[in-house]
Amino acid sequence: MTPPDVGWDADPVVAGRSALAPLAASVTGDVCVIGLGGSGLAAVGEALRRGLSVVGLDAGRVAAGAAGRNGGFLIAGPAIALHQAAAGWGAEAALALYRQTMDEIGALADLLGPEVIRREGSLRLAGLPGELADAAAAADRELELADCLDQQRTLQEHGIAVESYAGPLGQGLFLPDDAAMNPARRALGLAAIYGPRARLFENSPVRSVETGRVVTDAGDVSAGLVVVAVDGKLEVLLPELTGRIRTTRLQMLSTEPLAPGPSGEPRLPCPVYSRWGYDYAQQDRAGRMFIGGGRDHFADEEWTLDTTPTAGVQGWIEHAAARFAGAPVRVTHRWAASAGYTPDARPLVTEVRPGVVACGGYNGTGNLVGPIAARAALALGLDGQRPGNYFGC
Numbered sequence: 001m002t003p004p005d006v007g008w009d010a011d012p013v014v015a016g017r018s019a020l021a022p023l024a025a026s027v028t029g030d031v032c033v034i035g036l037g038g039s040g041l042a043a044v045g046e047a048l049r050r051g052l053s054v055v056g057l058d059a060g061r062v063a064a065g066a067a068g069r070n071g072g073f074l075i076a077g078p079a080i081a082l083h084q085a086a087a088g089w090g091a092e093a094a095l096a097l098y099r100q101t102m103d104e105i106g107a108l109a110d111l112l113g114p115e116v117i118r119r120e121g122s123l124r125l126a127g128l129p130g131e132l133a134d135a136a137a138a139a140d141r142e143l144e145l146a147d148c149l150d151q152q153r154t155l156q157e158h159g160i161a162v163e164s165y166a167g168p169l170g171q172g173l174f175l176p177d178d179a180a181m182n183p184a185r186r187a188l189g190l191a192a193i194y195g196p197r198a199r200l201f202e203n204s205p206v207r208s209v210e211t212g213r214v215v216t217d218a219g220d221v222s223a224g225l226v227v228v229a230v231d232g233k234l235e236v237l238l239p240e241l242t243g244r245i246r247t248t249r250l251q252m253l254s255t256e257p258l259a260p261g262p263s264g265e266p267r268l269p270c271p272v273y274s275r276w277g278y279d280y281a282q283q284d285r286a287g288r289m290f291i292g293g294g295r296d297h298f299a300d301e302e303w304t305l306d307t308t309p310t311a312g313v314q315g316w317i318e319h320a321a322a323r324f325a326g327a328p329v330r331v332t333h334r335w336a337a338s339a340g341y342t343p344d345a346r347p348l349v350t351e352v353r354p355g356v357v358a359c360g361g362y363n364g365t366g367n368l369v370g371p372i373a374a375r376a377a378l379a380l381g382l383d384g385q386r387p388g389n390y391f392g393c
């Protein structure tokens with residue numbers, strides 16, 4: 001197998017990033033944010049907007065975790081589709097979160113520009129592109145097509161743009177308001193915007209968290225409020241969340257550029273996901289494909305804190321990659337990262353100890369919900385404002 005290495009990091013902007021210094025002495029701030037992924041950086045931005053002094057810490061670099069290693073999909077809504085969320089949580093709650101995620105795409109696009117946030121829409125396909133493998137795949141595609149229709153009906157009922165799709169990749173839905181990005185570039189862009197006004201430290205693993213005090217090897221942070229914005233492995237830092245959140249490994253690979261179509265068009269017009277969202281792929285502007293999935297085929301072994309890619313899952317992704325590409329692919333990078341899951345698909349926003357709030361558990365889709373949850377965690381800690389009931393607390 002290709003040695004593990006994150007495909008997004010080959011982007012010259014990511015490769016050329018300057019590292020932030022680690023925390024080297026004890027400091028004080030109004031707010032300490034632990035975790036500088038997309039969620040933690042949103043908490044940093046919100047605290048700055050409120051005129052507070054902020055210290056941000058990451059165990060590795062900015063976006064060292066899932067926020068720099070994910071599919072880069074900016075799909076409105078939580079991990080489950082709007083019609084399923086409405087059935088489980090009530091239409092009002094599901095719609096409120098859906099609309100906030102749509103606003104989040106717009107806010108990210110305004111902040112970071114079209115070079116980072118590509119507003120291309122997204123395609124949900126029923127089943128993988130190409131020939132059906134067997135009768136079970138055919139039956140599943142029929143079920144998924146019916147589910148696409150339910151999703152379309154619910155979106156239309158609420159005036160949200162959606163179109164039927166039937167084309168070279170198969171059948172499903174096109175959602176024109178969704179977007180895509182290189183996730184590492186999103187996080188680095190936010191860190192560059194907030195960095196001059198906040199004190200952000202890389203390579204500063206937090207060893208323990210108490211009310212008012214965060215301990216690292218080289219110094220402590222004293223802060224009135226501590227926001228723990230860590231998705232995967234949250235229960236390692238805060239063991240009281242064990243059972244409420246569970247860490248899984250999600251795996252990806254990237255390829256050499258795919259051959260363009262006859263008029264030079266990319267094979268994938270926008271981010272595309274299939275098989276109930278288990279497999280997902282996008283192409284960057286250079287034509288490289290970034291694809292992940294297969295967790296459902298290996299669910300038991302993927303409940304792990306380990307982030308090493310495995311031959312089984314990578315083999316499945318390579319198979320799916322050839323289906324998405326319509327031809328065999330040449331793999332250049334393979335990687336994995338941790339993500340937090342919750343039993344009812346509601347992300348967590350909760351006060352864990354007095355003055356210590358945490359958010360995480362985005363069930364594999366935290367690029368938009370994560371920042372919303374992080375701001376809700378801040379509002380819970382600072383104002384005592386209860387989060388919306390689309391969050392578990």
Ligand SMILES: Cc1cc2nc3c(=O)[nH]c(=O)nc-3n(C[C@H](O)[C@H](O)[C@H](O)COP(=O)(O)OP(=O)(O)OC[C@H]3O[C@@H](n4cnc5c(N)ncnc54)[C@H](O)[C@@H]3O)c2cc1C
Pocket residue numbers: 034035036037038039040057058059060061062063064065066067068069070071072073074075204205206207229230231232237249250251252280292336337338339360362363364365366367368370
């Ligand atoms: C392979 C994969 C594909 C995915 N695809 C998508 C997708 O396409 N769209 C989508 O919306 N979501 C996707 N997700 C989920 C999404 O990546 C995450 O939900 C989201 O990135 C979570 O961001 P975060 O900032 O909350 O947490 P993280 O990205 O996990 O960031 C937490 C940060 O905390 C730091 N940290 C951890 N412990 C400590 C400590 N003790 N001290 C200091 N720092 C610490 C880590 O180094 C890390 O940088 C995917 C996830 C994976 C793994």
